[in-house]
Amino acid sequence: MGKSTIAAKYVSENNAICYFNVLVDGRNRPELFLESIRKQLINRYQITNIENADLSTLLVKVTGKLSNNEKLIIVVDALDEVNQEPGAENILYLPKTLPDNVYFLLTRRRYEPTKERLYTEGLKKEYLDLTDKKYNSENAKDIQEYIRFYLENYPEHKNGLQNWITSKNIKHDAFIKELADKSENNFMYLRYVLPTIAEGKYNDLNLTQLPQGLQNYYQTHWGRMKMNDSSKEMKVMILFTLLEIATPIPCEMIFDILNQDECDVQNVLDEWIEYLRKSNIDGDICYSIYHASFLDFLKTKRELKATRKLFTEVNQRIVDYWQREQG
Known part of the structure; x- marks a missing residue:
């Protein structure tokens, strides 16, 4: 749904303190998160004598450095990728209480509410579910705009896409709408499928035969690579x-x-x-x-x-x- 991109955009525009958990790189453990956040807070707020401090202590120290009405917002992406033993503690050992003017912006893939592992005491939590049906039309619009940009402006692949569409006798709008539907509003699907079409690897398929959804795309590619042989x-x-x-x-x-x-x-x-x-x-x-x-x-x-x-x-x-x- 683009949650990491949204988080990255916020960090870029607001120069926010941040940590992006990455399961596939092993950058997803509580001690690595704390080490990174500690270094960022030390560098930004020039706080001292906190080399071994836990996160709650760090945040209290920082609030003494904040100017009037200044907020500290820490962005943490992909809580679902965190490697942490089960227990009663919060995910990444996030504190259950926060000092005034300190906030966390957290992202994660869909999860069972009973497995949230985010316990708070007297704090307000607000949720934005990008998969909520009320965002369907906006998500679909974003997906279609992305496909249109790729088709008309992306220098590396636009010619290949245009050639494929022409060879299949498909109108641009029909291609954009059908591929958007097949993506199931998943940008990662488009990251793979659009270059694959442009490179001629789907010349033997028509528009309706393209994979439906990201997991089906992986399965289709697995089969076309004859990985079961x-x-x-x-x-x-x-x-x-x-x-x-x-x-x-x-x-x-x-x-x-x-x-x-x-x-x-x-x-x-x-x-x-x-x-x-x-x-x-x-x-x-x-x-x-x-x-x-x-x-x-x-x-x-x-x-x-x-x-x-x-x-x-x-x-x-x-x-x-x-x-x-x-x-």
């Missing part, structure tokens, strides 16, 4: 390795775990690069899953009988790798 098992194991390690790792580590040729592993990573994030860590190019939605898709794959054996084998190879490293 026995000859593709190593490709599946490479993705499962990224799923299980759950933090960015270099290509070298993957081929050591799976005992495969480096070039073969790199070719698979390049083949799936649109679903992966590349990052430079201490001079090494590392890879991780790009988005939590693809992570969810891979988790469903590991539960299937057809791929469960591969997942078990990947876990054993990871164990063997760590034993070799520590031995």
Whole structure:
């Protein structure tokens, strides 16, 4: 629904203190959140002697630095991606009370209300559900504007999209409306599908045959890449390795775990690069899953009988790798 984009836009426009939880990069633990917020507050408000302070103490210290009517607003994205043991504490150990003029702007994917883990004492909580039906028309309008911009102004892909539409004898408005419906108001769907169309990978499909929704898109791509064939098992194991390690790792580590040729592993990573994030860590190019939605898709794959054996084998190879490293 664009919750992270909304949060990022707010941070950009207001220079807000912030923390973005990222499950696929391992940046989703309470101690990392606290460390980041502490550093930002120290740098902005020049507070001292709080190197080991908890969040409640930090916030009280900061209020003494705020000018009249100044507010401290802290943005925290993707609470659903936080890695924290179950318990009675708040998610990220957020305080149950707040000093005056201190606010948190929090985002998360849909959740069961009983699993909110956000207990407060005397604080007002307000909710904005982006999936509420009353926003359907506005969300659909945003989606259609995004498609239209991509179709008419995006330099890298507009020609490919125009050619596909022309070859299918489709009017622009019909293409925009149908693709918006298929996206189910999910921008991540469009991030994948629009370039795929432009690059000619859906030349054998017509408009109505395009995948319906993001998870169906992943499934369609999985099938078109023939990932269920026995000859593709190593490709599946490479993705499962990224799923299980759950933090960015270099290509070298993957081929050591799976005992495969480096070039073969790199070719698979390049083949799936649109679903992966590349990052430079201490001079090494590392890879991780790009988005939590693809992570969810891979988790469903590991539960299937057809791929469960591969997942078990990947876990054993990871164990063997760590034993070799520590031995």
